[in-house]
Amino acid sequence: MSVKILADSACDLPLSFFEENDVTLIPLKVHLNGKEYDDLLTIDSKNIYEAIREGKVPKTSQASPLLFEEIFTNMAKNMEDGIYIAFSSALSGTYSTAVMVLDQVKETYPDFNLTIIDSKCASLGYGLVVLNAAKDAKEQLTKDEIVSNATFNCEHMEHLFTVNDLEYLAKGGRVSKASAFLGGLLNIKPLLNVEDGKLVPIEKHRGRKKLFKRIIDIMRERGVALDRQMVAISHGDDEATALEVKEMIQKEFGVEHFYISPIGSAVGSHAGAGTIAIFFLNKLKG
Numbered sequence: 001m002s003v004k005i006l007a008d009s010a011c012d013l014p015l016s017f018f019e020e021n022d023v024t025l026i027p028l029k030v031h032l033n034g035k036e037y038d039d040l041l042t043i044d045s046k047n048i049y050e051a052i053r054e055g056k057v058p059k060t061s062q063a064s065p066l067l068f069e070e071i072f073t074n075m076a077k078n079m080e081d082g083i084y085i086a087f088s089s090a091l092s093g094t095y096s097t098a099v100m101v102l103d104q105v106k107e108t109y110p111d112f113n114l115t116i117i118d119s120k121c122a123s124l125g126y127g128l129v130v131l132n133a134a135k136d137a138k139e140q141l142t143k144d145e146i147v148s149n150a151t152f153n154c155e156h157m158e159h160l161f162t163v164n165d166l167e168y169l170a171k172g173g174r175v176s177k178a179s180a181f182l183g184g185l186l187n188i189k190p191l192l193n194v195e196d197g198k199l200v201p202i203e204k205h206r207g208r209k210k211l212f213k214r215i216i217d218i219m220r221e222r223g224v225a226l227d228r229q230m231v232a233i234s235h236g237d238d239e240a241t242a243l244e245v246k247e248m249i250q251k252e253f254g255v256e257h258f259y260i261s262p263i264g265s266a267v268g269s270h271a272g273a274g275t276i277a278i279f280f281l282n283k284l285k286g
Contacts, residue, residue, distance in 0.1 A: 009039035010087035011127040012264045021134040028266040031059040039266040048265045049237040049273045058269035062094040068101040076109035090197035120197030124232035125159045125279040159194040161277030226253040236275035
């Protein structure tokens, strides 16, 4: 019997991916203009970026506990085995809520076989893990094999990204307000990565050209066999820059396989318009 894969909308994969690969979507909540939306289902990221450019500040909240209960209970009743790969627990309470709900469901269905993985990843870094897990499930790998591969990918996923304005990350509590203030004051572009599931500013550069050159340098330092990997690039409604970065990476490392996608509403509410993020593995399994 095939293994069911579940993921939340912070993986920044399009709705079509979930539909075409039979992956269960757990939408995070987005709050804008006094209304609550289900990320990817009832709001489009373009709406978020338009609102941000108008000076509005969207808010987000974790996925619904009731939705988890409904999905987990249905799976348990149908005796489906599953793997839920969750958005980093350091950035959202969704993982903790899923673990709590699973414990409750298992009181009624003690044999329910669901594994929850804290990806400690975000955006398409998380998306690449989900993408590979869905592929493994289609290829009928065992649940243990899929969990092993997904866990390895989570542990070795690099995130490099820059935002136009640190203000949105600061307002959401994702970086310090002091960092945001200094970045805006000096028109310095930050370079951030993810460490143990948390967003960490690692360098600051004046001007995007220098910044992107530095990203290439870090990819050379941290990446391995990049020409044999799929490299992902997500963007805050700035596809032109994403394609420019793709060309730089292609030219430098001979990468053939890319996954490029807009940053979704939940992550985009904090990152803001103009964000560019690059994801790759620092180690290959086997």
